[in-house]
Amino acid sequence: RLNNVPDLSWTVSGSCSVTTHVPFSQAGPVQAVVNDLSKALDSLGGTPEPVPSYADLEILESLDPGYYFDTKMGEDGIRWAGPLQAWAELMNGDARQQEAAKDIRDQLIVKPSTPLIDER
DSSP: OGGGSTTOOEEEOTTTSGGGTSOOOOOSOEEEEESOHHHHHHHHOSOOOOOTTTOSEEEEEOOOGGGGTTOEEOTTSOEEOOHHHHHHHHHTSOHHHHHHHHHHHHHHSOOOSSOSSOOO
16 A cells, blocks of 8 residues: 555665565564655554554654665565665674675675786
């Protein structure tokens, strides 16, 4: 439903998008980040309940453009965070998340196939 809301930017958070970039197993609610919480809640309908221990979905509001940069729409209509956002969030996580962040970093950094300096 969020795809059809005018002027609403949204994505799954980087830490919840990690599996679209590297193999990783995690549990917990999916975090969606939106630029306008009231528009997102109106479009989803239902009644929000403050039950973070058992939530299926957490909706966070942020105007930070980094969340919405380089997102990728999956075939299922879900907008996944880009690898740079996933890396940034995972680097602030626990040891397992930081290890996954290193794997994403390795994908982001392009290693030159030829030397940058002519050694002749």
